[in-house]
Amino acid sequence: MATKEKDPPSGAQIRANSRQANGNVIHPVDIEIQKPQVSTPTPVVYKEIKHFKKWFPWLIPCFVLANIIMFVITMYVNNCPKNSVSCIATFLGRFSFQPFKENPLLGPSSIALQKMGALDVRKVIDQDQGWRLITCNWLHGGVFHILANMLSLLVIGIRLEQEFGFVRIGLLYVISGFGGSLLSALFLQSNISVGASGALFGLLGGMLSELITNWTMYDNKIAAFVTLVVIVAVNLAVGILPHVDNFAHIGGFATGFLLGFVFLIRPQLGWVTQRYAPPGYSASSSRKFKMYQCVLWIISLILVIAGLTVGLVMLLRGVDANDSCSWCHYLSCVPTSKWSCKTEPAYCLLVTALQFFKIQMFFKSAGYAFMSNQVGSQLNVTCSSNGKSGVYMLSNPSTTQIQGLCTELCS
Numbered sequence: 001m002a003t004k005e006k007d008p009p010s011g012a013q014i015r016a017n018s019r020q021a022n023g024n025v026i027h028p029v030d031i032e033i034q035k036p037q038v039s040t041p042t043p044v045v046y047k048e049i050k051h052f053k054k055w056f057p058w059l060i061p062c063f064v065l066a067n068i069i070m071f072v073i074t075m076y077v078n079n080c081p082k083n084s085v086s087c088i089a090t091f092l093g094r095f096s097f098q099p100f101k102e103n104p105l106l107g108p109s110s111i112a113l114q115k116m117g118a119l120d121v122r123k124v125i126d127q128d129q130g131w132r133l134i135t136c137n138w139l140h141g142g143v144f145h146i147l148a149n150m151l152s153l154l155v156i157g158i159r160l161e162q163e164f165g166f167v168r169i170g171l172l173y174v175i176s177g178f179g180g181s182l183l184s185a186l187f188l189q190s191n192i193s194v195g196a197s198g199a200l201f202g203l204l205g206g207m208l209s210e211l212i213t214n215w216t217m218y219d220n221k222i223a224a225f226v227t228l229v230v231i232v233a234v235n236l237a238v239g240i241l242p243h244v245d246n247f248a249h250i251g252g253f254a255t256g257f258l259l260g261f262v263f264l265i266r267p268q269l270g271w272v273t274q275r276y277a278p279p280g281y282s283a284s285s286s287r288k289f290k291m292y293q294c295v296l297w298i299i300s301l302i303l304v305i306a307g308l309t310v311g312l313v314m315l316l317r318g319v320d321a322n323d324s325c326s327w328c329h330y331l332s333c334v335p336t337s338k339w340s341c342k343t344e345p346a347y348c349l350l351v352t353a354l355q356f357f358k359i360q361m362f363f364k365s366a367g368y369a370f371m372s373n374q375v376g377s378q379l380n381v382t383c384s385s386n387g388k389s390g391v392y393m394l395s396n397p398s399t400t401q402i403q404g405l406c407t408e409l410c411s
Contacts, residue, residue: 059166060157063173064150067196070138071107071146074116078108084404085392097142102404105142109404110192113139119193121185125318133185137177139194149196156203168263169203175304176202176256182311183251186321187328191245198248202256204232209260209300213293217269239332242341246332255308261300265293381405 072095079094080087087096088106097106114120117135124132140146161169180198208228215221232253239246270286289297314321322329333341382389383406392405 054162055165057158057161057166059170060153060161063157064153067138067140067146067150067153070116071140074108074112074139077115078112080109083109083111098404103142105144107140107142107145111403113141113194114192119181119185121189121315124185125316130312130316133178133181134174136181136194137174137196137199140196141194145195149200152200153196153203156200156207160203160207164264172202172206172256172259172263173199175259175308176205176252179255179304179308179311180248180250180252182308182315183254184245184248185315186311186319187247188245188332189320193245193248195245195248197245198252201232201235201249201252202259204228204235205253205256205258206260206264208232209257209296210264210266213261213264213296214266216290217266240330240334242333244332250331255304258300258304258307261296262304265289265297379405 075095075097078098080096080098081090081094084098084102086099088098088100089096097103098109100106102109110118114123116139117132118139119132119136120129123129140149157169157173160172177196177199180201181193184193184198208225211218211221211224211228218224236246236249236253238244239249267288268286268290271288274286329341335341379392380389381392390405
């Protein structure tokens with residue numbers, strides 16, 4: 001391992017193993033010091049270095065299990081056969097999925113997600129439900145959504161927990177998720193949002209800042225840096241597709257990047273060598289942290305506290321960040337000839353045998369307002385945004401059923 005620290009004292013052997021990914025060193029791990037050999041053979045004794053020891057990863061698997069349990073509970077609450085006209089995989093009973101046009105991810109309705117704690121800016125501001133900024137990170141929109149996020153969490157999170165422990169990685173995950181939800185709420189105020197993507201991007205941001213702050217301890221540092229930057233860039237580029245909350249990705253990454261300088265700082269190898277050198281050996285003095293590490297630590301701590309505080313105050317005051325940044329919406333979705341980024345409300349006109357009703361539906365947001373005095377079993381639903389219509393034979397349909405029909409027609 002390349003390092004700018006001075007060599008250890010003669011006779012003391014240091015063994016440093018590094019975990020590699022695709023041939024590039026990503027994170028340093030165990031460092032062990034071997035007692036010097038003397039003229040007569042002696043048993044080799046290794047001493048564990050607590051600053052670089054491997055931790056047993058248990059928190060990240062618990063996070064994965066918690067997300068899966070929350071998804072199962074959400075599907076139970078959703079109860080598609082009772083609340084929707086049609087369902088997918090009806091053999092699953094009340095765990096069956098919403099129609100594909102309503103939820104292409106194979107999951108629950110937006111109303112069920114709202115009940116479970118999805119991020120709804122109107123409820124955060126008007127009803128003081130700030131806890132949704134946290135709970136939305138533990139919910140997912142469907143099977144495809146949760147599979148992608150949990151596989152990524154296992155790959156990234158377990159390795160980080162092995163090297164830095166459950167406390168620091170747990171805080172990094174939760175706070176990054178909060179930062180992602182906060183930025184999403186400031187820019188996307190007409191849609192609900194769920195998913196652990198913000199927290200996952202926080203772990204990626206922490207990996208990048210950890211590489212920077214512990215720069216002198218790495219070999220092949222340029223290759224490792226380029227690899228991480230490419231991974232982050234590709235994932236952020238995917239976020240410009242429609243129906244993907246890229247603001248949560250950006251907010252989570254920025255928060256995790258700053259927290260990485262605070263939580264994932266490592267002592268210099270020379271200081272560790274001096275501290276754990278065998279008795280009788282002297283080593284030149286070395287500082288535990290370099291000056292640039294301390295500067296980055298202070299600046300990052302100030303920025304993350306100030307950023308989260310200012311963002312939360314702006315949100316609770318009802319500030320719409322789009323008013324101050326007319327182009328920022330392109331960071332989450334770039335319109336092309338293949339898709340549209342429009343998220344304005346869609347309207348459905350309901351016609352029954354005897355009465356007319358108008359229903360206002362917010363696509364993707366589960367916000368609605370309508371009159372429910374239906375007489376008769378024939379229901380004609382027409383989406384005003386695209387002109388599609390459908391005739392359904394329903395007797396006293398529930399609000400969830402009507403919302404599902406309107407969302408399906410307008411999608």
